[in-house]
Amino acid sequence: MTNSVSCNKCNPDGSPLLDVVSTAGLKQIAVLGMPNTGKSTFFNRFTGANASIGNWPGITVDLLVAKIKLGQQETQVVDLPGIYDLRGFSEDEEVVRRFLESNPVHLVIIILNATQLDRQISLALQVKHLNLPALLLLNMADEAPKFGVKIEPEQISRHLGMPVLSMSAKYGQGYAQARNLIALELSRQSEPILAGKIDKNVVSEAEFAAEMGALLQDGFLVSDAFKNTLTTKLDRVLLHPVFGLPIFFGLMYLMFQTVYTVGKPLQDWLNLLVEWFKTTAIEPLLSFLPKFPHDLLIDGVYGGMATVAAFLPVIWIFFICMAIVEDSGYLSRSAYLMDAFMERLGLDGRSFVMSLMGFGCNVPAIMGLRVMRSPALRLLSMLVIPFSLCSARLNVFIFMTTALFSASVAPLVLFSLYLFSFAAAILTAFIFKGKYPNQEPLILELPPYRFPTIKQMLLRAWGETRHFLRFAWKFIIFGVVAIWLCNNFPTNVEPASAGTISGTIGQALQPILGPIGINPKLSVALIFGFIAKEIVLGGLAVIYATKQDAGLAGAIAREIDWVQAYSFMLFTLLYVPCLSTVAVIKAESKSMKFALLGVFWSLALAWVASFVFYQGARALGF
Amino acid sequence: MSLAELSTLPLGTTASILGITTETVLEQRLQALGFRVGKQIAVIRKAWLGGPLHVRIGTTEVIMRRCDARSIQVQPDLIGV
Ligand SMILES: Nc1nc2c(ncn2[C@@H]2O[C@H](COP(=O)(O)OP(=O)(O)O)[C@@H](O)[C@H]2O)c(=O)[nH]1
Ligand SMILES: [Mg+2]
Numbered sequence A: 001m002t003n004s005v006s007c008n009k010c011n012p013d014g015s016p017l018l019d020v021v022s023t024a025g026l027k028q029i030a031v032l033g034m035p036n037t038g039k040s041t042f043f044n045r046f047t048g049a050n051a052s053i054g055n056w057p058g059i060t061v062d063l064l065v066a067k068i069k070l071g072q073q074e075t076q077v078v079d080l081p082g083i084y085d086l087r088g089f090s091e092d093e094e095v096v097r098r099f100l101e102s103n104p105v106h107l108v109i110i111i112l113n114a115t116q117l118d119r120q121i122s123l124a125l126q127v128k129h130l131n132l133p134a135l136l137l138l139n140m141a142d143e144a145p146k147f148g149v150k151i152e153p154e155q156i157s158r159h160l161g162m163p164v165l166s167m168s169a170k171y172g173q174g175y176a177q178a179r180n181l182i183a184l185e186l187s188r189q190s191e192p193i194l195a196g197k198i199d200k201n202v203v204s205e206a207e208f209a210a211e212m213g214a215l216l217q218d219g220f221l222v223s224d225a226f227k228n229t230l231t232t233k234l235d236r237v238l239l240h241p242v243f244g245l246p247i248f249f250g251l252m253y254l255m256f257q258t259v260y261t262v263g264k265p266l267q268d269w270l271n272l273l274v275e276w277f278k279t280t281a282i283e284p285l286l287s288f289l290p291k292f293p294h295d296l297l298i299d300g301v302y303g304g305m306a307t308v309a310a311f312l313p314v315i316w317i318f319f320i321c322m323a324i325v326e327d328s329g330y331l332s333r334s335a336y337l338m339d340a341f342m343e344r345l346g347l348d349g350r351s352f353v354m355s356l357m358g359f360g361c362n363v364p365a366i367m368g369l370r371v372m373r374s375p376a377l378r379l380l381s382m383l384v385i386p387f388s389l390c391s392a393r394l395n396v397f398i399f400m401t402t403a404l405f406s407a408s409v410a411p412l413v414l415f416s417l418y419l420f421s422f423a424a425a426i427l428t429a430f431i432f433k434g435k436y437p438n439q440e441p442l443i444l445e446l447p448p449y450r451f452p453t454i455k456q457m458l459l460r461a462w463g464e465t466r467h468f469l470r471f472a473w474k475f476i477i478f479g480v481v482a483i484w485l486c487n488n489f490p491t492n493v494e495p496a497s498a499g500t501i502s503g504t505i506g507q508a509l510q511p512i513l514g515p516i517g518i519n520p521k522l523s524v525a526l527i528f529g530f531i532a533k534e535i536v537l538g539g540l541a542v543i544y545a546t547k548q549d550a551g552l553a554g555a556i557a558r559e560i561d562w563v564q565a566y567s568f569m570l571f572t573l574l575y576v577p578c579l580s581t582v583a584v585i586k587a588e589s590k591s592m593k594f595a596l597l598g599v600f601w602s603l604a605l606a607w608v609a610s611f612v613f614y615q616g617a618r619a620l621g622f
Numbered sequence B: 001m002s003l004a005e006l007s008t009l010p011l012g013t014t015a016s017i018l019g020i021t022t023e024t025v026l027e028q029r030l031q032a033l034g035f036r037v038g039k040q041i042a043v044i045r046k047a048w049l050g051g052p053l054h055v056r057i058g059t060t061e062v063i064m065r066r067c068d069a070r071s072i073q074v075q076p077d078l079i080g081v
Helices: A039-047 A091-102 A114-128 A153-160 A175-188 A205-219 A230-238 A244-286 A291-328 A330-344 A349-358 A362-371 A375-387 A391-404 A410-432 A454-488 A501-516 A520-529 A534-544 A551-559 A562-574 A579-589 A592-619 B024-032
Strands: A027-033 A052-056 A059-070 A073-079 A107-113 A134-139 A149-151 A164-166 A220-222 A443-445 B014-020 B040-046 B053-057 B060-064 B072-076
Touching: A027 A039, A027 A091, A027 A114, A027 A175, A039 A059, A039 A073, A039 A107, A039 A134, A039 A175, A059 A091, A059 A175, A073 A175, A091 A362, A107 A114, A107 A175, A114 A134, A114 A149, A114 A153, A114 A205, A114 A220, A114 B024, A114 B060, A134 A153, A134 A175, A153 A164, A153 A205, A164 A175, A205 A220, A230 A244, A230 A330, A230 B040, A244 A291, A244 A330, A244 A391, A244 A410, A291 A330, A291 A391, A291 A454, A291 A534, A330 A349, A330 A443, A330 B060, A349 A362, A349 A375, A362 A375, A362 A579, A375 A410, A375 A579, A375 A592, A391 A410, A391 A534, A391 A551, A391 A562, A410 A562, A410 A592, A443 B024, A454 A501, A454 A520, A454 A534, A501 A520, A501 A592, A520 A534, A520 A562, A534 A551, A562 A592, A579 A592, B014 B024
Parallel strands: A027 A073, A027 A107, A107 A134, A134 A164
Antiparallel strands: A052 A059, A059 A073, A149 A220, A443 B060, B014 B040, B014 B072, B040 B053, B053 B060
């Protein structure tokens, strides 16, 4: 352990301390670091992964925050966005500056990657010049020996004037000491400190370089080992000019196969369970009710809940896979492999990575575009990402393809939808690239290859599942109940017939949806699918669940043929991303007009694609 | 050997950075990634069809477009890697 240098610095320029009465006794810690240094990994370990989203003076974006007890001390920990430079011009850098300038803290925890200290130490030096109480954790200490890197924390501490420890947030070495050190430093700091205006605090470039050089001279030793690691060997294959791309697409296909082969049986099994519970418990329990409320509760509310349940296995298994892909470092390699192609579409390698993330969920993918500076590049990427076949749509399609196609054909049909998803994205970029020209530079770090721990994978999958349960179920149950009501009002006609609300809406839309093979019944599912694509599946259940005998799959298969079904899926794939995606596009582009452009473009593309497919297939005699 | 642009550095050779001439924003980002005057740099591979370069700077590996690499002037080292 290092001898801790005193950090009880007084408020540097006497600016008034903000109101701390409301949070009396609560000490504030901010976690700061470069991107990809393991801040989130540390934050999760440190706070027990039960963070929520907080609001902060002067800041519009959401930051993760958690309250913990360090010894006896109530403490609030904030995870700041990863930044390269305190003086930087990116949005994240602005956020961090604003946070430190308007929120007094008792301690700043700086997290850097020990192996890359030769460049990352600049951030710690910048913090030093802010005169905030701080300590430095050199993370990923487990990787340092593999790269031939040796660190002298005492030396670094001496140069920085703050305590320094090395640790591994992922595997836990040195973590206990780090926690003790944090508690100790926190106990010494009774008053929170506000950073002064940040630009003023930074010294001249030459002085800074000299300081950095002296520190590294004393505290950072590196041998040539980093030039020949497992990563460099793997890169020779995975970044190969000829084999790189085929391997990449092969691996993606493998992942999708895994989700399908594992997720599908789980989805079926859960469906059976839900159905069994309905017939053995719910139906007998509610049998005293008159028909209308009885059916509303069973087909509407319980049907909606069943839809929610049916989504869980695929979401879970999908995000287990995503955790591996995201953690592996392979995504930035895909940016390298695809950039030449993306450049010709007016995009770049990062747009490609974010589109891949969009296959999980479009919303975080669109928010991830904040790393880009050029507004044009961001806007163009925002038009493209909604075509990524997200896990919600995947769920709907897994169900529909297996209901309507034989077991051997179903995976191929599903795969063809992925191809359409790519094609729509490429076409969109190609059409709009002239409208959004940009000259954004592309400079991206390639981290070493890593594999997540089981715990990391489970945390990720659980986090996404919980998120889905928290937010999606309201939408889905609302949507399914609404569809049920549309199908059953007024009550004096046959459900879902032309006389009901659905029938009326469906008939009204026939001039538009008829030519693409979508019958009036299906139209209503599409309308509510605008809220969230998951509702489409629940809606189908409501629409076709009237006959109890053959189950949903059989009922659908009896009423529409495969050409209609495929046209319906194509339309579902391409038309309007869900409401949340539209909302996030509006928020990120700060333009309602742009969000509407995205909506109309996707609707137009969906209609044209389905029209060409449906009429083409019919013309060919299918 | 004489002064060159990073984008023209042959694979498997190293060079020292002489200067970075670009707009402040990019220069700052490059500095944070380890591109500083005097540091040794190597181009590990170049993607086909005019794709990005894969370079190593210190212990960090980054990819960058060739056009962005043009703003980095280097002095090739006499001895190879
Ligand atoms: N080997 C190793 N990897 C780590 C460690 N801490 C984090 N990582 C990995 O580094 C990557 C980035 O971590 P993350 O917490 O997302 O970083 P952030 O961007 O700073 O929040 C992930 O792949 C982590 O699994 C560590 O101590 N050792
Ligand atoms: Mg993070």
